[in-house]
Amino acid sequence: MTDPDMNRQNLERTGLAFYPRCMAARVLMVCWTMIYLCAAGCTVVRMKGEPLLTENADRIDWPFMPVAMRLHPFTAVEFDEINQQVVLDARVELLDRVGDMTKGVGKFRLEMYSASTRASSSRVQDELLYVWNVEMLTLAENQQYYDPITRTYAFRLKMDHVPPPGTRVRLFGQFTDTIGQRLEDSSNLVIGRADRDQPDAGE
Numbered sequence: 001m002t003d004p005d006m007n008r009q010n011l012e013r014t015g016l017a018f019y020p021r022c023m024a025a026r027v028l029m030v031c032w033t034m035i036y037l038c039a040a041g042c043t044v045v046r047m048k049g050e051p052l053l054t055e056n057a058d059r060i061d062w063p064f065m066p067v068a069m070r071l072h073p074f075t076a077v078e079f080d081e082i083n084q085q086v087v088l089d090a091r092v093e094l095l096d097r098v099g100d101m102t103k104g105v106g107k108f109r110l111e112m113y114s115a116s117t118r119a120s121s122s123r124v125q126d127e128l129l130y131v132w133n134v135e136m137l138t139l140a141e142n143q144q145y146y147d148p149i150t151r152t153y154a155f156r157l158k159m160d161h162v163p164p165p166g167t168r169v170r171l172f173g174q175f176t177d178t179i180g181q182r183l184e185d186s187s188n189l190v191i192g193r194a195d196r197d198q199p200d201a202g203e
Helices: 003-014 018-042 139-145
Strands: 068-071 076-080 085-095 106-114 127-136 152-158 168-177 182-190
Touching: 068 168, 085 106, 085 127, 085 168, 106 152, 127 139, 127 152, 139 152
Parallel strands: 068 182
Antiparallel strands: 068 085, 076 085, 085 152, 106 127, 106 168, 168 182
16 A cells, blocks of 8 residues: 555544545635625615615605795795796795705695685685696706705796785695605785786885
8 A cells, every 4th residue: 555545544544634624614604604794784884975774665764854844934926027927936945853944856736725714714615726836856956946045945936817905815835755755834925916016016
């Protein structure tokens, strides 16, 4: 029997021949474990400022997501000198969870009703005068309507038939975001003489 054969038999008797194969298996197992952990870790790593995904993949837990809206006191009926027509200058604020103004993506709906003098009147009892729908789904549309000075969305909405001076109107605003969350607010306005047309404004 040659020396190599004797060496191999001696290694098998002592169990040392199994040692290299055992080590290879352990190294392979460790490598697979590290690959799995890295892959799992990559699924939770996010860039700074990225939205946090909740258990519901359709919703985003973004701290500055709009949770309320407000019709700003600057909202008024006025005469647009550029287009020579009466418009509703609607100013809308979107607020985040701590009450700070923020931006949003979705659709706005504004409704104007003739407000009854009765204290118990509701929107159903009042006469619907106007309905405006404004889509704000793109970056260009967001830039078009957002006013950085007042930090509100400014919509100049055409009014073909303006109620007589002294008419009390109620404005309802609604914002629906891309995941279906709906925000609402309302405000009361009074139509003045200067709101109806340009000649009255100069009197």
